[in-house]
Amino acid sequence: MQNSAGSPALSPQAVARQGGMAQLFKNRSLRGAVGLLSFFAIWQLLTSIGVIDAFLLPSPVAVAGAMWDMAVDGSLWIHLGASLRRVAIGFLLACIVGIALGLVSGWWRGVADFLRPVIEALRPIPPLAWIPITILWFGLGDSASYFLVFLGAVFPTYVATYTAVRGLDRNQMNAALCLGAKPWQLIWDVLVPASLPIVLPGMRIALGIGWMCVVTAELIAAQTGLGYLIQQSRMLFQINNVVAGMVTIGLVGFAMSAVLEMIERRVNAWAPSERS
Amino acid sequence: MMQTIIASDTPSTAVPVQIDIRHVGKVFGGKGGDSAVIALDDVNLTIRKGEFISLLGPSGCGKSTLLGIVAGFQGVSSGKIEQNGRPILRPEPSRTVVFQDYALFGWMTVQQNVEFGLKAKGMAKRERAAIARELIALVRLSGFEDKYPHQISGGMKQRAAIARALAPDPDILLMDEPFGALDAQTRVLLQEEIARISSEAGKTVLFVTHGIDEAVFLADRVVVMSPRPGRVRQEVNVPLPRPRTAEMRSDPWFVQTVNELWETLKPEWQKGEEE
Ligand SMILES: Nc1ncnc2c1ncn2[C@@H]1O[C@H](COP(=O)(O)OP(=O)(O)OP(=O)(O)O)[C@@H](O)[C@H]1O
Numbered sequence A: 001m002q003n004s005a006g007s008p009a010l011s012p013q014a015v016a017r018q019g020g021m022a023q024l025f026k027n028r029s030l031r032g033a034v035g036l037l038s039f040f041a042i043w044q045l046l047t048s049i050g051v052i053d054a055f056l057l058p059s060p061v062a063v064a065g066a067m068w069d070m071a072v073d074g075s076l077w078i079h080l081g082a083s084l085r086r087v088a089i090g091f092l093l094a095c096i097v098g099i100a101l102g103l104v105s106g107w108w109r110g111v112a113d114f115l116r117p118v119i120e121a122l123r124p125i126p127p128l129a130w131i132p133i134t135i136l137w138f139g140l141g142d143s144a145s146y147f148l149v150f151l152g153a154v155f156p157t158y159v160a161t162y163t164a165v166r167g168l169d170r171n172q173m174n175a176a177l178c179l180g181a182k183p184w185q186l187i188w189d190v191l192v193p194a195s196l197p198i199v200l201p202g203m204r205i206a207l208g209i210g211w212m213c214v215v216t217a218e219l220i221a222a223q224t225g226l227g228y229l230i231q232q233s234r235m236l237f238q239i240n241n242v243v244a245g246m247v248t249i250g251l252v253g254f255a256m257s258a259v260l261e262m263i264e265r266r267v268n269a270w271a272p273s274e275r276s
Numbered sequence B: 001m002m003q004t005i006i007a008s009d010t011p012s013t014a015v016p017v018q019i020d021i022r023h024v025g026k027v028f029g030g031k032g033g034d035s036a037v038i039a040l041d042d043v044n045l046t047i048r049k050g051e052f053i054s055l056l057g058p059s060g061c062g063k064s065t066l067l068g069i070v071a072g073f074q075g076v077s078s079g080k081i082e083q084n085g086r087p088i089l090r091p092e093p094s095r096t097v098v099f100q101d102y103a104l105f106g107w108m109t110v111q112q113n114v115e116f117g118l119k120a121k122g123m124a125k126r127e128r129a130a131i132a133r134e135l136i137a138l139v140r141l142s143g144f145e146d147k148y149p150h151q152i153s154g155g156m157k158q159r160a161a162i163a164r165a166l167a168p169d170p171d172i173l174l175m176d177e178p179f180g181a182l183d184a185q186t187r188v189l190l191q192e193e194i195a196r197i198s199s200e201a202g203k204t205v206l207f208v209t210h211g212i213d214e215a216v217f218l219a220d221r222v223v224v225m226s227p228r229p230g231r232v233r234q235e236v237n238v239p240l241p242r243p244r245t246a247e248m249r250s251d252p253w254f255v256q257t258v259n260e261l262w263e264t265l266k267p268e269w270q271k272g273e274e275e
């Protein structure tokens, strides 16, 4: 790949790769890439022929230029790193709490009866509505972001875990018990793998929501992060940087869910939902 | 009427009683006035070591409930149930279950499924792999050790489930309509296999079914249950020799017994269908 710009003649590998390309076109991820590229191409077209005013929406090329500049001067990485760290911590907390609560309320009917109404009433409150009280409680520091990410991610994690535990096959549990399963074996060899086909997609959705929440939090209550970058650039009328921040958020979110989906396919290969 | 069916004398009293079910009743629901279901009412049954018992009866007569109680999955509402003189309180690897829907662990290979009960015993990896391979050979599944349950047929899944249940070397094997979901041919093949395996392994078997010929073909004793409330209606001893072979299905005694059982059960089956 490194020397491809310099050599006009195609190497054998490159030819083979091209032959593979024809095959690959039937591949679903390639179709995805084509869709994404077309999106950028149409966007570029609309801005360069002037259908869209560049002052309202900069062209992808201009945005890429802005991203490049921020990547070179390092500011992009600082903001990205800050956002990633916040989402990681908030998401981790959400997983711990959501999975724990989901487990106990899935397992014990009585706990679910107490807990579910509370959770179902808290769940519809959008994270944005939590911002005033979040600032009141946590001020403008990182904790505010952790809390908002936590709020966004905890409910889908809880619901997925609860659903998974409720849906456990009684016969499978009984089979494990009559085979003499010890508690650790019941948990690690039965409960966990049986739940993953539901819990992992729930965690992927939770991470996506957490990623949206961290940006929301940073728009208002932070001094770093991609949300802060967007807000700051808006104040400085750097529309290219605003969109560059948005594109970064989109691409990183996309990459996160793609990676998680890949893990899911690996781990849950046995499950009916993963077979095509 | 019943006497005509009971063809041989009671089994030898020299063999010790393994499972003793005495005056067992089981009621579902009924708390706070909503209608209670009497699933079992005064069920009495003794199972001797090495016996193969078929539990036969129409849908809803409490066969699965009784099996679940013997397994220790649920308690009794009244009466008592003992294994070798000790009350059955919880599931134990001395009584393993083969379920109608297999209940194999979908995330484990056939080999890992069979090893599950051995792992629970804390057996070393090498040893349990060897034992599991032997059992897989016993149920004629060699070559499919590394397949996942969704990659094998229904009949194969049932064989795997049988191997898994045999792995902890139980005293008694409990089977709840294990062949219910299989086509007729596979069913007949597996019936012959289970007859072979149970006598080779010398296990006590409690086999739930609503197939009359299956019940008679496999059992030393057929226990017939009737519904609403679930009761033991009669017991039929099967004098056919072992090993059971396909020709025995045309044995006059076999044919006559199956027909007589069908005649006695028909009204109840019809009653069951109307519910
Ligand atoms: N957990 C439960 N709660 C309430 N009622 C139950 C429960 N389990 C079984 N029953 C009732 O007890 C009765 C006996 O059920 P059981 O499953 O033992 O029948 P069965 O003989 O195994 O029937 P089948 O041949 O259809 O499997 C039925 O009327 C059923 O509705």
Ligand SMILES: [Mg+2]
Pocket: B063, B064, B065, B176
């Ligand atoms: Mg049943």
